[in-house]
Structures are given as C-alpha cells and as structure tokens.
Amino acid sequence: MDNRYKAKLGISIGDTNGIGPEVVVKTLSDQRILNFCTPVIYASAGILNRVRKALSAEHFHYQQVESARALVPKKINLITCCAEEIEGEPGKPTPASGKASLDSLMAACADLKAGLLDGLVTAPIDKDNIQNEEFRFPGHTEFLTSYFDAADSLMLLVSGDLRVATVTGHIPVKDVSDKLSFDLLIRKITILQESLRKDFGILKPRIAVLGLNPHAGEKGLLGTEEIEIIRPAIMHLKERGHLVFGPFPADGFFGMRQYQQVDAVVSMYHDQGLIPFKTLAFENGVNFTAGLPIVRTSPDHGTAYDIAARHIADETSFREALFLACDVIKKRAAEQMPAV
16 A cells, blocks of 8 residues: 555444534544545534534535545545434434434445445444344444454454453353353454554564453462463463463553553453553543454444533544554555565
8 A cells, every 4th residue: 555545434423412423523623634544424414514513613624425436535525324304412312313323334334345445433333222123233343243254353442552352242241251262262362463463563462361250260269260261272372382471360460550561461351351441541542343354443432422412522532543543554555565
C-alpha cells in the first residue's frame, strides 16, 4: 500500500439514541482526520444533521454518495442506509434506534465483504435493542466472526503498549469454568500471537496468562483449572519456543504493574480483563477484534444512554479506534508486499 493511500474506513453509527452519533461527529469535526483516512459513515443525513445542530459542530461537513463505489477522496462520505424520518430520543433505546444500528452495521459489513472498504470502526450498539432475525449474537465480536466466516476470533483491548485479551467473551460468569479447555486456550493464544506479529509488528511477542481463580488457584486449594487446563497450555506453548508466562494471580499482576513487562495479557473472562484495562485506559482504550480477515475496531465504551442527551461524551476512544484501524491496515498491507 502506497504511504499516500488513505484507508477507506466504514463507520457504523451504533444505536442512534446512544452516544455513537455524537462521538462520530465530534471525531470527524477535526478535518485533520482526512490526512489519515477516508471516513465512510453509514447512517442518514437526518441523524447527522440533528447531532451536528445539537453540538454546534460547524466544522463537521460530509458528502452524500450513492454507494461505496463512488467515494469522494479527502471528504467525509455518507451512505444513506437508515430511515431519514427516524426521530431521536437520546438516552432511550427504541425499536427505531435498534433497527438503525443494525441497518448501518449490515450495510457497512456488506461493502467491507465486497472489498469496497479497507476496515470498519463500529460505534456502540445496545446488545439487547439490536436483536432481531438477522442478529442473534451477544455482540459485535460474535456477529463479525460469523459474518466474515472466521474460524474464531479474539477480543483484544488496546491502549498503546497495554493489550488485554479475553479467552471467553460475552458469556455468564457461571459458565466460564465449563467453557475453558486446553484446546480453547491454545487456539486463543495462537490468534493473539499471530495478531501481535501481523497487526502490531511484534516479531517475538511476550504474553502473560492470568489464572482463573483467586491466587491462581493456590496450588489447587482454591480451584484446579490452573493445574488441569491453564498451566498445561502454557507449558505446551513454551515447549514450542513461544514466550508465554503464567498463570499469574490477576489482582497482584495488575497491582504490581507486571503488564508493563509483556506485550499482551490473556485474561480468562470478560470482566477479569476489562475491569483493570478500563481502570487504566478507559478514555483512550480501543476494542480490536483479532483473528478476522478484515480490520475492525471500536471504542471501549457502550451506548452511555445516561449522558446521551447531555452532549458531554468524550470522543477520545472513538478517535483512537479510528487511528488504530488505520495503523493495522497499513501493517497488514506492508506484510503482504513482496520483499525487494
């Protein structure tokens, strides 16, 4: 990919009654974004104009185009895929806002699958409000894994050199232990290793693996998953020359800032990884889906209905998601270039 090439980034608008439209408009009000990519918003003029007016975002301008085949370089492009007459009710999930979020996501994914976009940045959806016959998934990650026919994927939270992955995703905590297995750990850590090399340029990644139980099981006193599943998986990878360490007690690992000594951390379940990550990097954290054939990022927050009507949302995480998508697209393109 030529360094002068600007990645074509699809942007799904998220639940239109959450803060998704707000953080999109705030981010793209800075015209310097166009030096890095060509943004393609999937929404409607009515949605964007309502938010622009509420924010007095006089620097936010866009070009309506009929399709992703007619994008205008050096402009923010809008592809209409949501009903123009949709009424905004900030802070309240409605059938209309759920449908708009799905229409936006499906249109962006269709263009991405067709090769008309280089990557996708997803604004937050309401995981309950979006559900219908087309979308029966716990969240974006599971949907995208299925839509793009990936064998598996991995939720990876990123903020600079801090990277935290989750072995299990959007499942109840009571199901985590039953879900864990030697094969699952090997598969997820392998996805992480490949992504660190391909997407982040780390040739020999150092990975720390957390235990599941308090004190990493305390030699079996507080649980046996570390002995029966986690440690054998780590040893298996070590024997094959990989730099994989652990299992570490999660509390002490983050409390002593041991994450600074590795390239990525593997947590066993959603909150075990996301609570410390968001404590350390909530404002600028990015959710990256590793293991997909396409590039997808998102901010690390949700719809934030409680502040959606107040127009005080911080757009930093969405902006960082956009920049990370650009970086990963360039790294993947560079890897595919033939050696000179």
